[in-house]
Amino acid sequence: MTRNIFSGSNGTWIAAAVAAVCFLAGITVTAHVGQLVRSEMVSLHKQQAVASLSEARARLEGEINRTVAHGLGIRAYVAQFVDKSFDMDDYSQIAVDLIEENPSIRSVGLAPNNILRAVFPLEPNQSAIGLNYRLNTAQWPAIREAMMSRKVVIAGPLELVQGGSALLIRIPVFPSSYPGQAMGERSYWGVATLVLDQAELMAQSGIGDVVSGIRIGVVNKATVDSSKMVFGSPSLFEKDHVSLPLHLPGGLEWNLIGYPETGWSSAGNKIWITQLVGSLISLVFGSMAFLLISEVYKVRSMALHDPLTGLANRRLLEDRMHQLAAMCERTGAGFEIFYVDLDAFKPVNDNYGHAVGDQLLIEIGHRLHSQVRQTDTVARVGGDEFIVLTPGNMRRQEKDAFFSRLEERVAQVFEYSGARIDVMASIGSASYPGDAATVDDLLRVADGRMYAQKAKSKRDLRELPGKGLPQTG
Template identity: 70%
Template sequence: MSGLRQYFTYTNGTWVASLVAVVCFLTGVALTAHVGNTVRSELVSQNKREAVARLSEVRARLEGELSRTVAYGLGLRANVIHFANQPFEAAHYEAVAADLIEGNPVIRSIGLAPNNILRAVYPHQPNQAAIGLNYRMNTSQWPAIRRAMLERDVVIAGPLELVQGGRALLIRIPVFPPINPGQPLAERPYWGVASLVVDEAGLMKAAGVSDTANELRIEIIDKGAANPDNAHVFGGFGLLAEDGVGLPLNLPGGLNWEVLGYPRNGWVANERNIWITQLVGSLISLVFGAMAFLLISEVYKVRSMALHDPLTGLANRRLLEDRMLQFAVMSERTGNGFEIFYVDLDAFKPVNDNYGHAVGDQLLIEVSHRLQQQIRQTDTVARVGGDEFIILTPGNMRRAEKDAFLERLADRVSQMFEFSGVRIEVKASIGSASFPSDAGTIDDLLRVADSRMYAQKAKNRQKTEVAAGSGVPQTG
């Protein structure tokens, strides 16, 4: 009897231990798989951020090259205006056209059309046959020229297939010479149009744009194309159908292009390391305590990645709104509200444009440090946009206390920023709001602070003068 009881005891203990081990193992496998998928998603997101950074370089080079080419055309327009009161002579412009083409080889040809009739073209061959073309009678070219006339601005059409071979952009520059000095553009008479034929392949080469960059496939599309089948501009990968990343191009002449990127082998995370992590996690799952520690630490790690800004380490908008909701619930019980301060940097875009995104990122990191130095341990600083920050402080402030805090914030943020020999004058606009006196909901409170910040930005814009020296003008 004793032996039978020992058998059942031993058997039941084995089954219980096996069941617990199986449950722990299966739970560990499930949680580890979840963590692996989260890590995989984060790695893909990181790869996409790196791809966007590479696309930013492509965008900057292409925007600069096309703007430089348009500037050549504007120089030609100035020369035409200079001779506008004289009878048109093509010889007046041959030397200028030759210099422009020599200075910018992407320009295939230059044409001048007084009263929209092509009277001069350079080089003469193989374009001489086009002399006398009346653009008004040309259904393919007239819409862009008419648009340039009506808008009184540069219009770029294309890329178009040329009879001579290749594809090109057609830059149409309307000419409006003044009758009297200082005559407004809207009142000037129309002289005609100057046209630059820009070789598409040469433009991309001059801008250093290729269809593959660091294993990233590049494609440029025209978002303004009437027919999606004709939206392709550069590259030949059909990335619109892929899970790629894209950046809009800020181009002159009304072009609405976007540069797309997608890795040659797709968004491949390091699958080998992920599988090893999952295998190790599954084995460690047999030991409940160790597995619990590993899983909890991984969950908190992933949660922290989801709730904090990767650049500055500050809370992101999601974490900020969670804390604001908690304070709002507490306010209903205690009657104590809270304050928010909406901080927006003035003229941050020129910093990126003039010094590059690396300097802009360092400036954002420095501003986040400055804001953290001005708060208490119970306060929260969050980055909620590119150059936008919000400070959350529990408890309501008196008017004098809030004004002193605003002044301290503005003084600290506005200190000169120096990085790699660059000195940048920093300015910010700050708007504040109190809960619940200014608004009874979180969304309304954010709108109040946002509107007050923009009101402050408008005041700053009126008072600001362009700074001298090497600093960036902070004009709002």
């Protein structure tokens, strides 16, 4: 009985373990799918952010190109006065018009032979007059590049001599000596500089700190140092931002970067629906696995155990006996069987009903099991017939003692539902391989000895005065 309970419990644990594995596997797959959905939503959100950045990039590129075009206009204007001495008044009106037309331009500077001679407006930039660019280590590289390449160069933001920082558009001036003169043959006059306010440049481009919920920044692409931010908060570098390159004149290598104010969106109906459905499916599969394996163990148990007592049935008993017989051929260790048959069991069913008879059989199973070891087997092989299988051969004295314990324990009075029943049983034993060479022969030997004892018990009862068959009640 105990062995059957243990087997059922073991099957339950195995079913529970498999169900748990199925459920956890389902949850793992669900989590993975959920992560894929989250990644897809983040990717979609990033695509939307890139679209917003693309619009901002187009406006910024257009504004910078427009400002550079103004600078090229100054270069053409300067060419009118290259044959006369430098005079600030010659350039003041176009400089004022240029600043009024383009609010991004803070000031305009003219530096013949790379020495700053004129700044418009003069205040508060007067302190910069006379600056020799060749001697300024911060500003000279860009001017030298403009001279050598004969192209517009944009630098900055740089610290200004007159204070503050700004973007600087350097426009080298190469006036022609005659119409159609090739650029490579022209002489260098100097440089015109447009000083830009980057904040105003962004404003004119319609770009603020936040555009359509996206925090915006502009950074020099040539460096990853957040201190080189042209515009925006350096903290954007620490985020999983999206980035677009800016296509700008003057050698600028800028990137436009963006990150949502509230972070990338990975929440939504798709996520929780996926997780809910996945969890439910995992639970269903786990439950199905538990029920299926439980049923398999239940069917297996029913095939090998007596349904009333839960003891091993004849099939399981003979299987274990054959295993022990095979082992005996290798090790020489045999086994013992004890054939137990209840005496006068039929009157119990007739007098008290089959329900009481069934309870008596269950109780006999308990009693036999209480006398055996964990490695022993108690089996019900017939209506009121039981067999106890004990691995290993017993010595004569040990076998007699075990025989007596079984007989004494089985013969105890059985009380149930007010009925008090005297129990008697006949027991026959046999040893393998001492008494038989096969399992079938061993069973016949034990069965014969059991019936011999039963016959002897009946003769003894008839010979005793006033005795007859066992009484019930």
